[in-house]
Amino acid sequence: PLDFCQTNCSEARTKDLMAEFSEVYEQQYKVALFNSIRFEIEGGGGTQSQLLHRKDPLAGRTIFSGSLFHYLEENRKWKNRFISVPNDYTINTYDSKTAHDRHLHPKVSINCAGYKALTSMEEYMELMNNSPPDAKVDNNTFIKCATKFPLILWHPYARHHYFCVVTEKEQKKWHAVLQDCIRHSNNDLPEDCTVKTPAFTDSVRLHRQAKGHYGTWDMMCGTPPQILANLVMETLYPKLRDVIGPRLKGKMQQRQRNWMLISDAVYKQVLSQTTGQYAALVEACEAQRGPLDASLRTDMDQIIASKEHISSKIRALVLPKAEQILRTNIQPYINSILEALMEPTSRGFAEVRDVFFKEVVEVSKNSLNGGGKEKIGENMERLSMLAFHPVKMQSCYEKVEELNLEGLQQRFNVSSPSVFISRAQILMREQMDNAVYTFEQLLHQSLEAQGDNDMCKTIQRCQDRVLKKYDYDSSTVRKKFFREALLQIIIPYMLQNLSPSCAPELPRFNELIFEDFSRFVLVENIFEEVVLQSVSKDIMMAVKEAAVQRRHNLYRDSIILTNSDPNLHLLGENPQVDWATKFGGDEHDVSVSSGDEGRSSGRRRKQVVSMIQVEGVPLPYESCLEVPGVELIPEEDAEMSQSKEEDQLEKEEDLGPSENPKSPDSVNEIRDLINPVVEMVLPVSTELTTGTITMEDGVPENVTHVTAVEVDKEEAAIQNAIEELEIAVQGDESEHIAEISAAESDYESSPPLVTDSGSHEDSGFQSPTSEGLDDGEPQPITNGLSGETKIIDPVEVESNRQDSRGGEKK
Structure with a gap:
């Protein structure tokens, strides 16, 4: 039913x-x-941008990928899932990274338009309690999170999605990515149409x-x-x-x-x-567009004249009423609205400038430390995606989120400031990418002309040139944003107050329109244009006066830089610079495995945010592991041979962290429980048959039997363990390495993680597990719980530990 x-x-x-x-x-x-x-016929338009525009900035890129816990409504269980965010900002979930690399269909694909990204159950339950059934729900009983750091996607109508990560640091990173997905998906009406x-x-x-x-x-x-x-x-x-x-x-x-x-x-x-x-x-x-287009171009002059005639009639009706509302209800508040918009927006655009400056200075420092063109190629490859790096841009976005229209929202019927916040953030990202792209083109031109001699001065000149253009463009963009925001706030308020008296009068103006032109001239649209014109002058004056105040960093309208740098705009026609290839980037950038042949004619897609979870390796402190980029993850053909082992690891992870102890099945197992065999490594020179030795925890133990083991066999096992640990050191915590005992007879170690070959990505996600470790130096093997390093000759010793309370055998 x-x-x-x-x-x-x-x-x-x-x-x-x-x-x-x-x-x-x-x-x-x-x-x-x-x-x-x-x-198109009359021309016109605003001031010309000083910065260049990139046509397709995310071509061949992915935004983000990693692993986290996903709550499945079907069985009400948390499951570890691999998440991939391609360049269309859709969130795709997979059973594992292997499934993603095999190009299987995602389990869930989330279009984030209309969603909100939440980081606490309290925020979520506040929204939930406002929806039916009309009763309060306790957040402790509604859903139990797997960790203390949830990430929730809430939508007023669509399905909600629940995620969890292990640390607060990872929660902040993922939250920034989710917010970027929402921001991009919400802004999905093409402006070029x-x-x-x-x-x-x-x-x-x-x-x-x-x-x-x-x-x-x-x-x-x-x-x-x-x-x-x-x-x-x-x-x-x-x-x-x-x-x-x-x-x-x-x-x-x-x-x-x-x-x-x-x-x-x-x-x-x-x-x-x-x-x-x-x-x-x-x-x-x-x-119908073809016939309409032909008719418009033929009769354009007559249509414009007819529209102007109707406009003058409607203006005579509307303006007296509009001016009265304007004087009493709007003019006193224009400056207050503008101030509320300008403060956080100007701070956000200033932060964009600062972030760009810091990143370019970092490129300059790296070039000063050596590396030549290869280092420049690597640094510029990272810098080119700065505008689309959610975490690096987060400080800019947060400035605008402070925008508050409290007190003005109810008066002017503004539902929330989120519309203006989102629009300002989109403009900030566009300006950042324009600045980065302009810097790329200028630097590339300079390097082509004079090489990498005196690299720091070259970078400095290009940086100064871009910052001047950014200051002008950001001022122009902000002033346009302020005008549009004021119109969005004021015009609906005026229409709401004018419509009851003016709307009944509008139909009589239809008689003045020629029938052939009635398709293109509508009195409802002319009425709104007249209302807009009535308030535009006051808005323009308010923004112009604000530009005089230095604290807002706005240029005056009298300062025009049109065509001030014609040679620069010629560079805008050049294709985007491929820094990794042109300036000797990493070899893996252009390599394609045999498993990828036929699917990719170029290099693998690069990740803007270089974080990824390595499949099958438990990470106790980080839900996502930093790697230099997608290119360094093993290719699919290499992973295919390990797929069975990875699937087995995934099944073991689903069982939980550990299984319950099992009962002994034989007499020998029972005897081993009563008289356990303790294996230790002692120097070969130790002569011991029976007696007492002191263990590393200080407890004296009776020795019943000593067995000598071939030294060369044990040395080979130790050497093998050293080599495996050198591979695994990138993903394991240092204290975990200290707990590995060299006395284990099988010398098993954790599965090897993907290393970063001693280089770190400029993505802002320096993994703490790799700090202080040098791939070129073997790490010492520690024995004993204390973790001290011992150089020993191994001997296998079987002993029965004597209980300190009465010699009872265990």
Whole structure:
């Protein structure tokens, strides 16, 4: 019954909304096409950017990969999973790294649009308690986390995802990555689509305004079908809550879980329907684009004249009322709103400048220490991805997250500042990448002309040149952002106050529009343009006055640097510099294993954030292990031979950290428990048959038998253990190495980890396990629990330990 109810509700509501939306979209599509062609013919635009723009910065890259614990709703268990984040910022989960390297389909693929990344159960339960069933849920009983460091992806309608990591350090890294995935997925409307994108955004805004919803909307995120699904759920969700909520049975936790499953199922159904119907709508509009384009170009002058005539009539109606609202309700607050926006935003852009400066200084230091072009290639390869490194950019993003519109939100009906925070962070990332890309092109040009002589001075000159251009561009971008943010806050408020008196008067203006032009000139759009023009002057003056204040680091509008560096913009036509190949990067960058032939014609995809979990190796303190990059992970053909062993390790890990002790199955095993054999290593010169020796823990023991072992055999075993430990030293903690006893007869060691060949990636994730270790020096083997180093000749000794309380044999 629930399935039938939710299916009928979702299909009916989606069908009704898409019918209403399609009518508005068809009108706005023609208006957007008119505006696009008019802009193309008349020209214009803002100031020219001083920095260069990279066309495809993430080509051939992945963002992140590593292992963490994932909670599975099916069996309510935590499972270790390998996570991969490709350059589309989708979160993919796999059973193991081997499954990922074999290009198997991910177990779960998460599109993060509309999600929030949380780091505590308290935050999560606060959001959960605001959703049906209407009762408080105890966070101690709802879900038990595997560790103290959870990572939760929360969505108002879709399924939630629960992860855990081992340390707080890893939690911060993963949280930064998840936030970057959300930030990128939310900003999924292409700005270069000058017709479809404005037509869609205007249609959504007009549709919500028709329902009485003015102001910003937090769920305006993702692709158009996702935004339309959120639009459906905005009204469908409360209805489902009222119908289905009271019918849920069981304990509170179970009712909460069942409601989440129902909500997710409905959201998926709605998204499937909006995806197909929106695609059909766009296809139908695009099919008419050719004839519309021809008609617009033929009658453009007449259409513009007709629009100006209507605008003057509507302006006479609207301006007196708009000016009164402007004087009394808006002008007194413009400076307060602008100040609230400018302080954190300016700090964020200043932090972008500082991070770029520090990273370039680090490149200069490394070049000064030697290494020549090879070192430059390695450093620049890392620097090129700085803007897309979530953790290195986190300090910049955090500055903007301090943006607070408290006190102004209710007055101007702003749901939350998250819309402005997200937009500012996207602009910051773009400016960082523009600065890095410009620096790359300038440095490459200088190195091609004069070589690597006096590298530090060359880097310094390029850095100074880029910083000047960044200061100008960041000022221009911020001023544009402030103007747009003020319009987003003020215009909906004015429309809400003017519509009751002006909207009934608008239909009579339709009679003044020629029928042939009525497709491109709509009185509703002209009304909004008039309202915008009425407040634009005050906003422009407020931003201009703010630019005079030095503390905001804004250039005055009178300072124009258009075409100040024409030679630089010629470099923008050059392809992106491949530093690793051109300047002698690591050999593994261009190597392709035989297992990858046919799938990749170039080198393996590189990771922006160079962290990864090595499969099958227990790491007690770190959930992710730092390695120089994906290229150093063993190729698939090498791992294929070890896949059985890795699968066995994975099965053993699923059983838990250790199995319960088993009962003895034979008389000999029982005898061994009573009279245990203790093996020790003593110098060969020791002459001992029976008597007492003192163990390393200070307890005297009776010796009943001594067996000599061939020295060369034991020496070979020790040497073998040394070689294995040298391979494993990169992944094991130093104190774990100290606990390995050289007296174990089989000399087994942990599986070898992938080493970094003595180099460290500039990713900000220096692994503590590798500090102080030199791959070129063998590590000493320690014996005994105390960990001291002893040079010994091995002898195997069998002894019965004498209990200190009465000589009782164990």
